[in-house]
Amino acid sequence: MKLGILVNEGPYTHQASDTAFQFATAALAKGHQIYRVFFYHDGVNNATRLTEPPQDDRHIVNRWSKLAEQHGIDLVVCVAAALRRGIKDEILAKGFRISGLGQLVETGIQADRLVVFGD
Amino acid sequence: MNETTGGIDSQEETSGTVKKFMFVNRRAPYGTVYALEALEVVLISAAFDQDISMVFLDDGVYELVKGQHTKAIDVKNFSPAYRALEGYDIEKLYVDADSLAARGLTTDNLLVPVEVLSAAQMAELMAAQDVVIGF
Amino acid sequence: MLHIVNKSPFERNALDSCLRFGRKGSSVLLIEDGVYAATRGNVAEPKIKAALDQMKIYALRPDLEARGMQDAVMAGIELVDYGGFVDLVTGHTTVQSWL
Numbered sequence: 001m002k003l004g005i006l007v008n009e010g011p012y013t014h015q016a017s018d019t020a021f022q023f024a025t026a027a028l029a030k031g032h033q034i035y036r037v038f039f040y041h042d043g044v045n046n047a048t049r050l051t052e053p054p055q056d057d058r059h060i061v062n063r064w065s066k067l068a069e070q071h072g073i074d075l076v077v078c079v080a081a082a083l084r085r086g087i088k089d090e091i092l093a094k095g096f097r098i099s100g101l102g103q104l105v106e107t108g109i110q111a112d113r114l115v116v117f118g119d
Numbered sequence: 120m121n122e123t124t125g126g127i128d129s130q131e132e133t134s135g136t137v138k139k140f141m142f143v144n145r146r147a148p149y150g151t152v153y154a155l156e157a158l159e160v161v162l163i164s165a166a167f168d169q170d171i172s173m174v175f176l177d178d179g180v181y182e183l184v185k186g187q188h189t190k191a192i193d194v195k196n197f198s199p200a201y202r203a204l205e206g207y208d209i210e211k212l213y214v215d216a217d218s219l220a221a222r223g224l225t226t227d228n229l230l231v232p233v234e235v236l237s238a239a240q241m242a243e244l245m246a247a248q249d250v251v252i253g254f
Numbered sequence: 255m256l257h258i259v260n261k262s263p264f265e266r267n268a269l270d271s272c273l274r275f276g277r278k279g280s281s282v283l284l285i286e287d288g289v290y291a292a293t294r295g296n297v298a299e300p301k302i303k304a305a306l307d308q309m310k311i312y313a314l315r316p317d318l319e320a321r322g323m324q325d326a327v328m329a330g331i332e333l334v335d336y337g338g339f340v341d342l343v344t345g346h347t348t349v350q351s352w353l
């Protein structure tokens with residue numbers, strides 16, 4: 001199946017991004033396709049390359065970048081939410097792109113399922 | 120290229136598929152950003168010719184209360200946007216009866232016409248959806 | 255419909271709302287802090303027991319283990335891992351997250 005994922009919260013403060021990542025990984029292992037991961041509200045903070053978490057803990061941003069690279073997953077950050085929160089092209093981590101809310105709606109239309117991870 | 124829809128020409132790329140989208144609002148306005156940013160999604164979704172419903176449950180019913188004056192908190196008053204929805208052909212606005220009653224509200228307190236549903240009716244509506252997005 | 259609840263019943267009313275609108279034959283998956291509702295002896299237990307008559311209730315094992323609650327799960331709740339989570343999503347026509 002084609003699965004869409006919506007991540008509504010930023011890294012570390014909420015478990016949403018972690019759970020979404022584990023879900024995506026498990027879905028790929030089962031042979032499903034991740035149609036798109038869309039980041040909204042504070043979820044846009046998952047896209048900054050400036051994070052420096054402690055070495056002995058997971059690197060949430062890099063984990064998403066790596067997954068996207070390995071499996072060709074489209075990681076999209078909402079432009080309006082990003083601008084509000086200071087997430088811009090010049091600080092985007094690898095694999096993320098900034099685009100409009102239409103990409104979220106389109107995910108709902110094209111994917112077989114859309115799962116929302118938030119607070 | 121359509122800037123607002125994020126590069127999607129809705130007619131070409133998604134034509135044909137019409138899904139039932141439900142946007143679920145359960146949070147009060149201003150204390151958090153969810154009410155505002157949910158509205159932004161709904162307004163964009165109007166461009167895609169889908170079957171859109173907005174439901175307001177729990178504290179989400181507060182989003183529709185009349186008379187929001189935000190000058191003193193210096194935050195943009197976005198409540199007029201609920202009245203603009205009709206102009207975007209988004210007319211299916213549903214409110215949970217129990218949530219209204221629990222908050223001492225009636226439809227007279229609300230700034231737009233809504234359909235009030237019982238829990239059973241709301242459950243039936245939810246079960247009929249293809250895509251449900253909560254914020 | 256698959257309903258997903260990720261908040262503790264003590265923190266939010268998400269579980270209550272979910273159960274109010276969940277219909278017979280639907281499923282509820284408890285994840286993240288929502289897994290506390292799956293544990294014995296807490297005030298949500300009667301609600302969960304009543305819901306089990308109408309719906310299937312699942313809890314995400316990794317989240318229970320993370321919280322040290324894996325031995326406190328009430329009878330009737332089925333535990334799944336992330337793979338099972340995926341199967342629940344694909345096995346229901348729609349998914350609704352109660353945040």
